[in-house]
Amino acid sequence: xxxxxxxxxxxxxxxxxxxxxxxxxxxxxxxxxxxxxxxxxxxxxxxxxxxxxxxxxxxxxxxxxxxxxxxxxxxxxxxxxxxxxxxxxxxxxxxxxxxxxxxxxxxxxxxxxxxxxxxxxxxxxxxxxxxxxxxxxxxxxxxxxxxxxxxxxxxxxxxxxxxxxxxxxxxxxxxxxxxxxxxxxxxxxxxxxxxxxxxxxxxxxxxxxxxxxxxxxxxxxxxxxxxxxxxxxxxxxxxxxxxxxxxxxxxxxxxxxxxxxxxxxxxxxxxxxxxxx
Amino acid sequence: xxxxxxxxxxxxxxxxxxxxxxxxxxxxxxxxxxxxxxxxxxxxxxxxxxxxxxxxxxxxxxxxxxxxxxxxxxxxxxxxxxxxxxxxxxxxxxxxxxxxxxxxxxxxxxxxxxxxxxxxxxxxxxxxxxxxxxxxxxxxxxxxxxxxxxxxxxxxxxxxxxxxxxxxxxxxxxxxxxxxxxxxxxxxxxxxxxxxxxxxxxxxxxxxxxxxxxxxxxxxxxxxxxxxxxxxxxxxxxxxxxxxxxxxxxxxxxxxxxxxxxxxxxxxxxxxxxxxxxxxxxxxxxxxxxxxxxx
Numbered sequence: 001x002x003x004x005x006x007x008x009x010x011x012x013x014x015x016x017x018x019x020x021x022x023x024x025x026x027x028x029x030x031x032x033x034x035x036x037x038x039x040x041x042x043x044x045x046x047x048x049x050x051x052x053x054x055x056x057x058x059x060x061x062x063x064x065x066x067x068x069x070x071x072x073x074x075x076x077x078x079x080x081x082x083x084x085x086x087x088x089x090x091x092x093x094x095x096x097x098x099x100x101x102x103x104x105x106x107x108x109x110x111x112x113x114x115x116x117x118x119x120x121x122x123x124x125x126x127x128x129x130x131x132x133x134x135x136x137x138x139x140x141x142x143x144x145x146x147x148x149x150x151x152x153x154x155x156x157x158x159x160x161x162x163x164x165x166x167x168x169x170x171x172x173x174x175x176x177x178x179x180x181x182x183x184x185x186x187x188x189x190x191x192x193x194x195x196x197x198x199x200x201x202x203x204x205x206x207x208x209x210x211x212x213x214x215x216x217x218x219x220x221x222x223x224x225x226x227x228x229x230x231x232x233x234x235x236x237x238x239x240x241x242x243x244x245x246x247x248x249x250x251x252x253x254x255x256x257x258x259x260x261x262x263x264x265x266x267x268x269x270x271x272x273x274x275x276x277x
Numbered sequence: 278x279x280x281x282x283x284x285x286x287x288x289x290x291x292x293x294x295x296x297x298x299x300x301x302x303x304x305x306x307x308x309x310x311x312x313x314x315x316x317x318x319x320x321x322x323x324x325x326x327x328x329x330x331x332x333x334x335x336x337x338x339x340x341x342x343x344x345x346x347x348x349x350x351x352x353x354x355x356x357x358x359x360x361x362x363x364x365x366x367x368x369x370x371x372x373x374x375x376x377x378x379x380x381x382x383x384x385x386x387x388x389x390x391x392x393x394x395x396x397x398x399x400x401x402x403x404x405x406x407x408x409x410x411x412x413x414x415x416x417x418x419x420x421x422x423x424x425x426x427x428x429x430x431x432x433x434x435x436x437x438x439x440x441x442x443x444x445x446x447x448x449x450x451x452x453x454x455x456x457x458x459x460x461x462x463x464x465x466x467x468x469x470x471x472x473x474x475x476x477x478x479x480x481x482x483x484x485x486x487x488x489x490x491x492x493x494x495x496x497x498x499x500x501x502x503x504x505x506x507x508x509x510x511x512x513x514x515x516x517x518x519x520x521x522x523x524x525x526x527x528x529x530x531x532x533x534x535x536x537x538x539x540x541x542x543x544x545x546x547x548x549x550x551x552x553x554x555x556x557x558x559x560x561x562x563x564x565x566x567x568x569x570x571x572x
Binding site: 037152153155156158159161162163165166168169170171172213216217218219221222 | 385
């Protein structure tokens, strides 16, 4: 049994993949609690897709992917705010337009280079087994910054998420806090890019947090349980990928989804299964 | 326990608690995208409508004011302008002589249907939210903040609810918890938006007990309600609002047939009689639906 767990780790790339998957699982799931509570799921998915051109440009220029993704993520967050602020289109429409447009731009840019299909697959579904030591450091540092900021602004994020008008009467810097949350979301997407890819980031942001919301009644415990589910999904996903020979990003997401299904069915008191007993 | 209040700006001597001057909130009605847009200061559009128009009044300290008016009369809008969360298109608000966005002594208690009751917070968490502004960035609640939270809950008879998730509360308890949050803010002006909607009689009484206590402490309370009986019986001042202030003063002078017809128009039937007027129905409201669903 022990050998079953340790054998894969003798390969450096599996060890790095495991650490990356667990770290990303934790960071995404903690930030994900706010995504779930604030109903930002669609925005998160859109943001993940809109950073593609940034990543591709960085890739073509030989820059760190995180830099391109971050710049694009910030531009998008501000762009959506500006477009919907005019009152001519609704916010979800504005998001839809920017989301599809910049995703198309990213794919078009990528199609100009040789290894198009392989590269696109990596961007879309992640390249967990290709995580280098430098990538791993990027993930750990950026992920650490996200967790630190969530801890520092915990009570302010809680208030703007629960009751924005209260936040305004308390004279909290609400606009700053909302943009900060968008920036944290953009950074988290960058962190998760290599592990699960653009197409599946949504699952890491939403699924563990949604499972945790079925199992807990307070935000701190929801965050903790969400982080544990995210970490477990990452770890089991990597082992599953190794032994069953399936792509690792989707394996991580499938584990998270399975955990959600179990929580949905069997959550104490709230699970669907108890309704029929 | 008497705790000193903390304010961001000192009160100006002799300034009234609340002074509202020529406040107008204009909006452009539903455009192509189906949403309404508030106009910013100075903007003019030909098709603009008013949520509030030329509203002026003054309220001194320690009063209890009912704000009544038909649906869409601008009660919530007025409260948001006073709380400083919505900037009027024209006009000014002064609280103790200072602009609406400077002071921190106003608390707004939203309508209960504006709150996500499944949110993972306990009663204590919600009341502590009232302290967040004064705790300051990067700091944890201190012992004094916890004392204030417990004390605020005690004052609304809600100490035993502290550890409950807010979704487990009854309607009356939910309302009391949000009043406790306003107390934890140490507000000097409380704005309660339709607090009685959908509540049973014992819950009404519990809330009036709290309002009486606030009265004795000199805290000013404005209550938006569509219950004219409550307004007439339980408040020293009544403001009849329908985008403009139709009348403002003690209930007998405000709740006259003429004023009510002006404010409510066809939404109300008033029968004249030798014993005074009988108001048959205020044919609103959002509240009725809620009561129906609460069953």
